[in-house]
Amino acid sequence: MPELDIGEVARQSGLRPSTLRFYEERGLIASTSRHGLRRRFEAAVLERLALISLGQAAGFSLDEVRSMLSRDGTPRIDRRLLTARADALDVTIRRLTAMREGLRHAAACPAPNYLECPTFRRLLKVAARRRRSSR
Amino acid sequence: MPELDIGEVARQSGLRPSTLRFYEERGLIASTSRHGLRRRFEAAVLERLALISLGQAAGFSLDEVRSMLSRDGTPRIDRRLLTARADALDVTIRRLTAMREGLRHAAACPAPNYLECPTFRRLLKVAARRRRSSR
DNA sequence: GCTTGACCTCAAGTCGACTTGAAGTCGCAG
DNA sequence: CTGCGACTTCAAGTCGACTTGAGGTCAAGC
Structure with missing residues (x-):
């Protein structure tokens, strides 16, 4: 299971490296290790980024999105929240x-x-x- | 034809005085005279403010709205612009x-x-x- | 061994549409 | 004449989601 460089994550997700650093700082994603200075990400981060974009497209703020994503990646979402947003x-x-x-x-x-x-x-x-x- | 105090325009338009000053500074509305220091507005400004809110609600920026409103209040609008926005x-x-x-x-x-x-x-x-x- | 380029950190800047704060001016009721 | 409240100006702050810039590190290819 290969870990990804920030540039690779950027390429595959369509987000800029600066955005990925920003998301990490805000606790939305996590890099799993470092290679020297460099962050490495697990491939699963791509799924998580897709969820983040989805949340944004649905009108949630980044703070709201963060509160909806648990550490392991599978969201435990309040259905009433979804209905309210709908x-x-x-x-x-x-x-x-x-x-x-x-x-x-x-x-x-x-x-x-x-x-x-x-x-x-x-x-x-x-x-x-x-x-x-x-x- | 009574002129209106900024507070009266605010009350009737639902916008704050600070917003009205801001709009004047940005060239979206104009006060017609001063009573001492105080701005006076013609009643027609209310119609213009409604047009501004409408433009905003349609997704135009304040700069775009300004360019769509002529000095006299009646908009001379590019129909293609409207269609594009639609x-x-x-x-x-x-x-x-x-x-x-x-x-x-x-x-x-x-x-x-x-x-x-x-x-x-x-x-x-x-x-x-x-x-x-x-x- | 040196260059290159992708990465790093941290602070500050950007954008749009306002709002807020400080410090001052006025007109009018009492 | 005094006090009050509604106004004035101007600069700076706010919010969210990022981006940019300066200055630095490091691995890999020539």
Whole structure:
């Protein structure tokens, strides 16, 4: 079982060496030994990095991701946390969908002034409401 | 036509006074006069602030928003820009939707180990691919 | 034996969108 | 006239996720 150089991990994961050092410092991954100064990683780190990227793509912060990954690599995940994140994504998706429709409409709308277009005005209100509630 | 104090604009827009000053400094809004030291805003600034929030919600940066708003308040918008943003949103929405489904599945998946679940493995690959291409 | 290039550490910088803090100015109610 | 609270400026701080830079180490190939 060959250990990997940081450069090799970078190549295979698509992440930069600086990112890998940063992740190690933040406790997200661990190098298993050193060869002189140089870190060596077990191949399993690649799986773990994939999990980290997945967590990020799902909207978790690095701190949250770390708390979801146990030392051995297999995540022991709180299902309620996943469901909550799924719900949050759902809200985001709805908002973005409305925005996308609005943009397409605005791009095609024949109204001389955007402010006169009902669809546009509805969007304005939605944006204002969101801004208000996120304060 | 009464002019508004910064506090009044803040109250009506849901933004903080500090944000309004910041926006003015960045050229997104303009105060029309001063009462002593104090800025006065025309009521029309509220409409403009709504447009700014809308632009942000659609994913434009403040710099982009500024370039889309002419001095008089009515945006002269490049329709191609809107369409491009709509397309970008579409990509994001698809990705988030896949993620949401994946999360819901993971929350319900009976597989003893996430890594053995085909749905989960598919997600892992998607995340890895994205990471790779965004480099 | 020397060069090269991949690695190392640690501190500081970056980006966007604001916020915060210190120190000062004003207008208006009492 | 005094006090208070809402405003002012300007510089610096915050947050998350990294990146960059300076200065140093080390193994392998020529």
